[in-house]
Amino acid sequence: MLVGDASQCLVLELWKSFGWETDVLHEIIVVADAHTPQEVINALSVLPKVVLEHFSEPFNFSKKCNVGSWRASGDIILFLNDDMLAQSTGWVGQIQAQFADPLVGGVGGLLLTPEGLVQCAGHGNAPRPHIYGVGKDPKDPALQAQLMTTRETGGLSGACFALRRTDYIEVGGMCEELPSSYNDVDLGFKLKELGKKLMYVPSIQFVHYESISRDPTVGEEETALIWRRWGRFFEHDPFIL
């Protein structure tokens, strides 16, 4: 499922980067904003497996994901921002393999900057929720255990977050009161409350042109809400060495 602002045609580039992976996907749901240019809509509508879902309300990432999830028919949903490019192959199979373990609730990959540095290697939660590994070199031998090893993580980026559709619905989807930030943090904790774990799988790689298509400002209300809900988990992160 591709969520974002398709007006910059990033979504078409993303679709192209899927390559042969498209064959094993059940469907690609594109949640397109009202201001998505008609030529992009036209281009998307003829692509194989693409299902278009129109979203005409003001920007709310969570709501867009929720709207798209009701169109999904597969067992596993992968939320992907539109400002991404697939960098590895076999990622669909790797995601499916993780869900063979019924205790796995969420799976995410390594997100890289266009320069090849880490943009996100899962989330850390102490002393506050944050993106782990920002700006680090994924080839740094000293960081292999944290950056290049499949491991359980405290959280996953909403830019690349796979989970079972049933789990997503059971936890109430993404919180629409968190329209821009922390919706992924919240979703991760809701899955953990179900007794599920979140897995960071670095062999699944995407280049992320972070916040090219949206305002990166974090709202005070969103920060307050995430602390009101999950503040007790921000004192200690058992997954960060």
Next chain:
Amino acid sequence: MPTSPEEMRLVDIAIGLQAELTEANFQREKVQLANMELHNELQDLSDRLRIAEKASETSIQLMEKLLQDISMRNTEISTIHNSRTWRIGSLVLAPVRWVKRSKR
């Protein structure tokens, strides 16, 4: 399990409220624990203060008793000084003192 987007939103709100309640209880327990620790520390300080006060009180009592003793001794010494025995004794010992001095 929710069967519509609206139901799913309500489930999120319910889970969110439950999480907020759990968080509030967690923070309340943390504050209670901190209060208890503070109370224990205060109690400890209060005990130590009481011991120090008691020691100071005992010290004052001892000092008063000592002053009283000194005063009694002084009275006794004055009484002896003023007594006839002391004067006679001084008179008797005067030649002895004179002999001792002359020998040096």
